[in-house]
Amino acid sequence: MLHRRSLLAATALGLASPLAAPRLARAQAGSHVIGTLFPMAGPNAEYGGIFTSGIQLAIEHITADKWLQKPIELRAQDSQGTPQGGAVGMTKLANVDRAPYVLLGFTGVSKAAAPIGTRNKVVMINGGGVGPDLAELSPYFWNVIPLVNQEVQAMLPWLQAQKLLKIALVYVDDPLGTGVLAELKNGLPGIGGQLVGSFSIPPATQQFAAIAARVRDSKPDAVYFASYGAQQSQIVKQLRDNGISQPLLTYSGGSIPSVQALPEAEGLVLSGQAADWTRDDAVTKRFVTDWRAKHNSEPTAYHQNYYNGMRLFGLLAQGLEKAGKPVDGENLREEWLRVKRFAFVGGEGVFEERGTMSMPMQINQVRGGRSQKIA
Amino acid sequence: MIAYLLNLATLATIFGILAASLNVLIGYAGIFSIAHAVFFGLGAYAGAQLALQFIPDVLLACLAGGAISAALSLCLALPALRVRGEYFVAASLGLQMMAVTVFSEAHALTGGHGGLVGIPPATLFGADVSGPAPFLVFALAVLGLLLLAVRLLMRGSFGRALMAIRDSESAAEAFGKDVRALKTLAVALGCAMAGVAGALFAFYMAFVNVESFTLEQSILVMAMVIIGGTATLAGPLIGVLLLLLLPAGLSFLPFIPPTQIGAVQQLIYGLAMTLLMIFRPAGIAGGRR
Structure with a gap:
C-alpha cells in the first residue's frame, strides 16, 4: 500500500528530477535558439497560441528553403501576461537558453523584459502591442x-x-488610448475635423450604457474606440444597443475573431497594416496559401506580424552566416541597421532606428463577419 | 545559468519579505487581508518615485516605501478594528479594488497603466549595488533583519498579545489587552514590511505598473503564507520557494511542447498544491493537524 508520505515524496521527486537533468542549462551548439515570451496559460493564453502559430509557419518556411546552416530551436516561456512573469522568463531565455532573439507581446511584459534583454544584448521583437x-x-x-x-x-x-x-472617442486610459487621443486631437483639425468628445474608460470596465448616452449627446459623425481584448466586443455591442447608429471606427486591435463575429460589428471600420491576402507578391502568397492549407482558416494580422518577426530573424541570420559572423544579438542589430528594408507578408517593412516600422497601411470594414479592404 | 538563479533568488527574497509581512497579519494577528498587494504597490511606487525624482539610494527607498505603506495602513486598520472574519475579507477586497483604480488613474504618481519606466540602477551610500549579486546580498540582509525583528517581536509581549487576540479577541480584551492599539500596530508593521519589499521590487524590475499589484498578486502572497504554514518564521519562506520556484522549475521539463507549456505547467502546479493541502493542511512548516 502506498504510504501518504511516500506519495508526497514521490510527487516532489517527480517534479524535481527534471531540474537536475543536465540538458537544461545549455543551448544546443548546433542550432539557433529562438525564445518566445507569451502568455501560455490563463485568460490571455489564446494570444500565446495565435502568436506562436505564426512563428511556427515561418520556421517551417525558413527550414524548407534551407536559409540557414543550423536548424532553429524554439524555446517557449510563459510570461503569464505579467511584468513579473516577463522578467523571469526573459532572464531564463537570455541566461539559460542563450537565445539571441526573443519574440514577445503585451506592453507590461515588454517593458519588464526590455532592460533584461538590453543588458544581455538580446533582440526583442514585438508583434502584438501597438501602444506608442x-x-x-x-x-x-x-x-x-x-x-x-x-x-x-x-x-x-x-x-x-x-x-x-x-x-x-471612447478610449482605455492607458498609453494605447492616450496615444489615440493625442493623434486625433492633433490630426483632426488638419483635415477640417474636430474631436467632439473623448471618454476614458478603465481597462476592466464592461458597462458602457452611460458612456453611450454621453457619446450620443456629442452628436458625432463617427465613434472611434480604442480598447483591446474582450472589452472591445462589449463596447461595440453596448454602443449599438444604446442607439449609436453612426459608423464605428477602431485600430487593428478590433481584428480579433470575437469582435468580428458580432452582428453589431457589421460595418465596423478598422485600420491596420496591409493584410491584403490577394496580394500578388511571393511572400504574401506563400504565407496565405500555406496558412490556409495548414489551418483551414484565414490568417489574422497577429499571425502575419509574428510570421514577419520570425522571418526577420531568418533574413538577418542568413546575412550573418554568409558574412561568416556569429549570429548573436549584437550582430543581428548591426545587420538590421545595415539592411533596414525587408520583404514581409503584406509588403515591404521599413524600420527606423527607434525600433518602429512603417508598412503599407489599409482601411478595412467588417462585412459578413470578415474584414474586407475598403481603402 | 548563474544569472538566472540569482534572478530567482532575488525575487524569492523580495517575495519572502512580502510573505513574512502578510504572516504578521494572518498568522499572528488573525487579520485575513486580501489587499496586501496594495501596500506592496505603495512601497514600489514610493521607491520608484524617490529614485526617479531625487536619489536612487535603495536604503532610502526602502525606508520611504515602508513609511508610506505604514502611514496608509490606517486604511486597512480602520475596517480591521470594526469587523472580523469574512466581513473583513470583504472590506479588504474593496480596498484592493479601490487601490487598483487609484494606481491606474493617478498618472502623475504612478504613470497610470503605462507605469513608471527607467528606474535608475540601485545605489547604497553612493556605491552601485544594482548588479545581480550585490542586490541579492542587500535584499537578503533586509530579509534577515526583518525576520529577526518579527521573531523578537512575536516572542515578546506584543506577539503574545497579538496571538491572544487572534485566538479570542473577547478573551484578550477581558484580560486588559488594548485590542485596537495592538491591531493597528500589527497592521502598520505588516504593511511597512510590504512597502520595503515593494521598494526592492521596483529597483529590481526597473519598471513598475499596476499589473504587479492586483488582487491576483494578493491571493498569490496569501497562498504562499498558507501553504508554507502560518504563524511560523520559516513557513512563508517555504511557501515562496514553492510557489515561485515550482513554475520556474517546470519550465525545464523537456517533454512539454512550446504551445502547451503554460497549460501543462498549470496542471502539474495545481496537482502539487492540492496534494500538499491534503497531506499538510496546516502548511508545510505548520506541523500535522
Whole structure:
C-alpha cells in the first residue's frame, strides 16, 4: 500500500528530477535558439497560441528553403501576461537558453523584459502591442507592427474622404488610448475635423450604457474606440444597443475573431497594416496559401506580424552566416541597421532606428463577419 | 545559468519579505487581508518615485516605501478594528479594488497603466549595488533583519498579545489587552514590511505598473503564507520557494511542447498544491493537524 508520505515524496521527486537533468542549462551548439515570451496559460493564453502559430509557419518556411546552416530551436516561456512573469522568463531565455532573439507581446511584459534583454544584448521583437510607448524602449527592442499613432494617421485621409469629420472617442486610459487621443486631437483639425468628445474608460470596465448616452449627446459623425481584448466586443455591442447608429471606427486591435463575429460589428471600420491576402507578391502568397492549407482558416494580422518577426530573424541570420559572423544579438542589430528594408507578408517593412516600422497601411470594414479592404 | 538563479533568488527574497509581512497579519494577528498587494504597490511606487525624482539610494527607498505603506495602513486598520472574519475579507477586497483604480488613474504618481519606466540602477551610500549579486546580498540582509525583528517581536509581549487576540479577541480584551492599539500596530508593521519589499521590487524590475499589484498578486502572497504554514518564521519562506520556484522549475521539463507549456505547467502546479493541502493542511512548516 502506498504510504501518504511516500506519495508526497514521490510527487516532489517527480517534479524535481527534471531540474537536475543536465540538458537544461545549455543551448544546443548546433542550432539557433529562438525564445518566445507569451502568455501560455490563463485568460490571455489564446494570444500565446495565435502568436506562436505564426512563428511556427515561418520556421517551417525558413527550414524548407534551407536559409540557414543550423536548424532553429524554439524555446517557449510563459510570461503569464505579467511584468513579473516577463522578467523571469526573459532572464531564463537570455541566461539559460542563450537565445539571441526573443519574440514577445503585451506592453507590461515588454517593458519588464526590455532592460533584461538590453543588458544581455538580446533582440526583442514585438508583434502584438501597438501602444506608442513601445517605441524607443531599447536599441534591441523592435516592433514589427505599426504602432497605433501610425494607424490613426493612416485613417485620417479616409475620414476626410468620407466626410466623417466630427469624431467622438471612447478610449482605455492607458498609453494605447492616450496615444489615440493625442493623434486625433492633433490630426483632426488638419483635415477640417474636430474631436467632439473623448471618454476614458478603465481597462476592466464592461458597462458602457452611460458612456453611450454621453457619446450620443456629442452628436458625432463617427465613434472611434480604442480598447483591446474582450472589452472591445462589449463596447461595440453596448454602443449599438444604446442607439449609436453612426459608423464605428477602431485600430487593428478590433481584428480579433470575437469582435468580428458580432452582428453589431457589421460595418465596423478598422485600420491596420496591409493584410491584403490577394496580394500578388511571393511572400504574401506563400504565407496565405500555406496558412490556409495548414489551418483551414484565414490568417489574422497577429499571425502575419509574428510570421514577419520570425522571418526577420531568418533574413538577418542568413546575412550573418554568409558574412561568416556569429549570429548573436549584437550582430543581428548591426545587420538590421545595415539592411533596414525587408520583404514581409503584406509588403515591404521599413524600420527606423527607434525600433518602429512603417508598412503599407489599409482601411478595412467588417462585412459578413470578415474584414474586407475598403481603402 | 548563474544569472538566472540569482534572478530567482532575488525575487524569492523580495517575495519572502512580502510573505513574512502578510504572516504578521494572518498568522499572528488573525487579520485575513486580501489587499496586501496594495501596500506592496505603495512601497514600489514610493521607491520608484524617490529614485526617479531625487536619489536612487535603495536604503532610502526602502525606508520611504515602508513609511508610506505604514502611514496608509490606517486604511486597512480602520475596517480591521470594526469587523472580523469574512466581513473583513470583504472590506479588504474593496480596498484592493479601490487601490487598483487609484494606481491606474493617478498618472502623475504612478504613470497610470503605462507605469513608471527607467528606474535608475540601485545605489547604497553612493556605491552601485544594482548588479545581480550585490542586490541579492542587500535584499537578503533586509530579509534577515526583518525576520529577526518579527521573531523578537512575536516572542515578546506584543506577539503574545497579538496571538491572544487572534485566538479570542473577547478573551484578550477581558484580560486588559488594548485590542485596537495592538491591531493597528500589527497592521502598520505588516504593511511597512510590504512597502520595503515593494521598494526592492521596483529597483529590481526597473519598471513598475499596476499589473504587479492586483488582487491576483494578493491571493498569490496569501497562498504562499498558507501553504508554507502560518504563524511560523520559516513557513512563508517555504511557501515562496514553492510557489515561485515550482513554475520556474517546470519550465525545464523537456517533454512539454512550446504551445502547451503554460497549460501543462498549470496542471502539474495545481496537482502539487492540492496534494500538499491534503497531506499538510496546516502548511508545510505548520506541523500535522
